[in-house]
Amino acid sequence: MLHIWGIEMKTILETLLIGVSSGSIYSLMALALVLVWRSTRVVNFAQAGQAIISTYIGYESMKHLHSYWYSVLVAIVAGAILGAAVEAFVMRPLAKRVRGSAAADIAPVIATLGILGLIRGVAGLIWGNTFVQYTSPLSGKGYTFGSTTIQFSPQNAAIVIGAALVMAAFAIIFNFTKLGLALRASSFQPEISRLAGIRVDRIRVIGWACAGAAGAVAGALVTPTAYLSPNSLDLLLVSGFVAAVIGGLDSLVGAGIGGVVLGIGFAFILQYIGASVTFLAAFIILIFVLLVKPAGIMGKSGGRSA
Amino acid sequence: MSSAEQAPLLEIKNLTVQFGGLKALSNIALQLRPGEVVGIIGPNGAGKTTLFNAISGFVKPQKGEFTLYGEERAWLAPHQLIGQSLSRTLQGVGLFQDLTVFENVLAAVEEEKRSTLQNAFLGGSDAQDLERAHMALENMYCASLEGVKASSLSYPDSKRVALARALVTNPKILLLDEPAGGLGAQEIAWMKQLIHNIKVKTSILLVEHHMDVVMEVCDRIYVLNFGELIAEGTPEQVRNNPAVIAAYLGSGATA
Structure with missing residues (x-):
């Protein structure tokens, strides 16, 4: 076995792969947060709740569809509808109510915390506060090369591929379609967007729907590697948030890179320092990024105008 | 008169x-x-x-x-x-700071066709739209600025681009x-x-x-x-x- 400075090469590669896999999930969550931030300037704490409901719906649908992959599609559709509904029926009326008041900036964020609590409570009532298993046909056992088995499993591979596909899809939509142009345009200057003929309210609903779909992919892909409970995606929200901040909150590419960087960082901390500091590390990284480069690695310097 | x-x-x-x-x-x-x-x-x-x-x-x-x-x-x-x-310009700059000059103009020209959801998701910009956006900028003598981000334009240039966007639909x-x-x-x-x-x-x-x-x-x-x-x-x-x-x-x- 190859050793460099006494550290086993296999362990490094393994840690790297695991990091990329968990990082892909963080990227998806970060992407969801960035999409909402870009379309409505709201940090959506309810994203974890929306993803949980979508994942439960995927889990339920699997009982009837008998196919994990179809159930992932159901979860994605559910996530998109839920995201659109939260924007259309809660966030938009709320924003109209508080417009111009001192609470205009903070009330929507507090509301997302409220929605998170509400969704968790409802999920607990429907599915109980217990752990259930949402299983994938792919093995959770690591790949074996000759006599060595690594920690990276086919499900991990599916996570990486799935996240990459979602990221690529959003990159294409954002950069090469009319919808993407409208999404990018309306993020900061709704007045100008309206004068350019863009229906900003509709674009915002689409932004939330896209975010909900991305969050659902994250939930449905990561859950087979663990368990499903009303709280099981809470840590993912924290990681996604840190990843989004690393990436600059405004940047889709930043969210992708931020997630993978964070995932790899966590994997190495877990491997070489210990599980007890991983969670702590998330917050240290968060505060460090905010202090040193508040606009994130892909963000622009200077304040926002909106 | x-x-x-x-x-x-x-x-x-x-x-x-x-x-x-x-x-x-x-x-x-x-x-x-x-x-x-x-x-x-x-x-x-x-x-x-x-x-x-x-x-x-x-x-x-x-x-x-x-x-x-x-x-x-x-x-x-x-x-x-x-x-x-009808078109309206806004006081001051009134551009999408994050987008390029060309995208700023394109955003307005594409409105008519954004009506169907399918078209919005899958439709790219057709050649005619691109040409119209280009011509509008050309008319304002800003065609050379097409790839520049709006945030880095000089104030007079950004006013020209805003005019190009207002006029691109031939209001x-x-x-x-x-x-x-x-x-x-x-x-x-x-x-x-x-x-x-x-x-x-x-x-x-x-x-x-x-x-x-x-x-x-x-x-x-x-x-x-x-x-x-x-x-x-x-x-x-x-x-x-x-x-x-x-x-x-x-x-x-x-x-």
Whole structure:
């Protein structure tokens, strides 16, 4: 076995792969947060709740569809509808109510915390506060090369591929379609967007729907590697948030890179320092990024105008 | 003037806008005829911007009739302007800072086709849209700036790009909000020439603080003070109107 400075090469590669896999999930969550931030300037704490409901719906649908992959599609559709509904029926009326008041900036964020609590409570009532298993046909056992088995499993591979596909899809939509142009345009200057003929309210609903779909992919892909409970995606929200901040909150590419960087960082901390500091590390990284480069690695310097 | 006999493109009657207890505009009447440049002037706080905001749908009037192309109809919402062949520029820069110059113009030209969801998701920009956006920039002498991010444009350049975006849809009516604001003498001369050139195809409603620009480019002028119409007429008539002189002297500015 190859050793460099006494550290086993296999362990490094393994840690790297695991990091990329968990990082892909963080990227998806970060992407969801960035999409909402870009379309409505709201940090959506309810994203974890929306993803949980979508994942439960995927889990339920699997009982009837008998196919994990179809159930992932159901979860994605559910996530998109839920995201659109939260924007259309809660966030938009709320924003109209508080417009111009001192609470205009903070009330929507507090509301997302409220929605998170509400969704968790409802999920607990429907599915109980217990752990259930949402299983994938792919093995959770690591790949074996000759006599060595690594920690990276086919499900991990599916996570990486799935996240990459979602990221690529959003990159294409954002950069090469009319919808993407409208999404990018309306993020900061709704007045100008309206004068350019863009229906900003509709674009915002689409932004939330896209975010909900991305969050659902994250939930449905990561859950087979663990368990499903009303709280099981809470840590993912924290990681996604840190990843989004690393990436600059405004940047889709930043969210992708931020997630993978964070995932790899966590994997190495877990491997070489210990599980007890991983969670702590998330917050240290968060505060460090905010202090040193508040606009994130892909963000622009200077304040926002909106 | 020949345009006096033609039916107005845009006509407003009895427009009243109220913010809480404050009357921002009361009983305003206004007409814009084909080929005209019509100025709206008045001291600060007279209601000029509110009038523009009412026409472009950012402010809901309490009262008033809105007639467009001879047909009385409901007041427009901002996103409907382009579809009704109206464009508006905003005070200051008014561009999407994050997008390139080309994307800024393209965003407006693509509106008509964004109507179906399928088209919006899957449709890219067709060659005709790209060409139109390019031509609009070319007309404003900004084609060389196409790939530049709006945030890094000089102020006069960003004004040109904003005009290109407003004109890319070939509107019948253009609402120009302080086009000369913040510009130097040379750029103001260019702006006057531009207004003169486009009024053949596009009638213009203009809010502007530079009196020399207003007096030179406008065919007719409406004067607002404290939300009320105190005078209207040709630049010559308005310049010699005692009420106008009093309003401007009263506010410390010169007419």
